[in-house]
Amino acid sequence: MAENVEYSFWLLPEGDAKTELASIVQRLADRNESPVFDAHLTLLAGIHCESDEIIVDAAREIASKSKNFEVRFQSLNTGKFWTQCVFVEIDEKNEDLKNAHNLSKEACLSRGTTIHLPNPVYYPHVSLMYRNLGDAEKQAELEHLVGTAWCADFLKAGHKLNTFSVDKVVALKLRSDLVRPDSTAQDIADFVKSWTILGEFKFDT
Numbered sequence: 001m002a003e004n005v006e007y008s009f010w011l012l013p014e015g016d017a018k019t020e021l022a023s024i025v026q027r028l029a030d031r032n033e034s035p036v037f038d039a040h041l042t043l044l045a046g047i048h049c050e051s052d053e054i055i056v057d058a059a060r061e062i063a064s065k066s067k068n069f070e071v072r073f074q075s076l077n078t079g080k081f082w083t084q085c086v087f088v089e090i091d092e093k094n095e096d097l098k099n100a101h102n103l104s105k106e107a108c109l110s111r112g113t114t115i116h117l118p119n120p121v122y123y124p125h126v127s128l129m130y131r132n133l134g135d136a137e138k139q140a141e142l143e144h145l146v147g148t149a150w151c152a153d154f155l156k157a158g159h160k161l162n163t164f165s166v167d168k169v170v171a172l173k174l175r176s177d178l179v180r181p182d183s184t185a186q187d188i189a190d191f192v193k194s195w196t197i198l199g200e201f202k203f204d205t
Contacts, residue, residue, distance in 0.1 A: 004175050009172070010043060010169070035130060074092075082131060
């Protein structure tokens with residue numbers, strides 16, 4: 001495996017939530033000249049192994065041992081690193097999500113992979129923009145979203161946009177060398193372009 005290759009597992013929003021998230025990613029990209037990407041909930045990142053086949057095999061195990069579940073959006077926030085420039089926090093008390101995360105780690109480690117995480121505590125979220133911005137700029141984008149009808153709907157308990165169903169895991173390969181604190185706009189764009197989906201695996205419903 002090349003040194004700059006890394007793997008991840010994703011959960012993808014579907015239905016109305018997918019459509020609305022895509023619209024927000026596009027809106028922020030237009031405002032900030034940031035890349036457009038598929039909004040996703042990372043189940044596990046920082047995976048290093050010898051071949052794509054190992055990750056695909058692990059994804060099949062995750063899918064075979066998982067059932068469909070619901071994920072709920074909780075709040076908007078900003079982070080220190082550009083991969084969390086502006087994002088939606090996910091209800092971290094979701095037991096199904098925590099179980100899926102732990103299962104993904106077990107499936108990888110049992111196959112001899114290594115996992116390098118900047119934060120050992122799982123922090124589920126869906127990023128809405130990738131851009132290296134200052135704190136004031138990130139806050140301005142956050143306040144822009146807070147003023148939209150979309151935000152009110154996404155964060156309103158019981159609203160159809162407040163939750164989405166998870167029924168599959170996505171295995172992904174990407175370039176980890178482009179993820180640095182000083183990543184330029186071009187680095188970030190190239191990082192998104194490097195994403196290669198190895199497969200989507202339906203849960204055993």
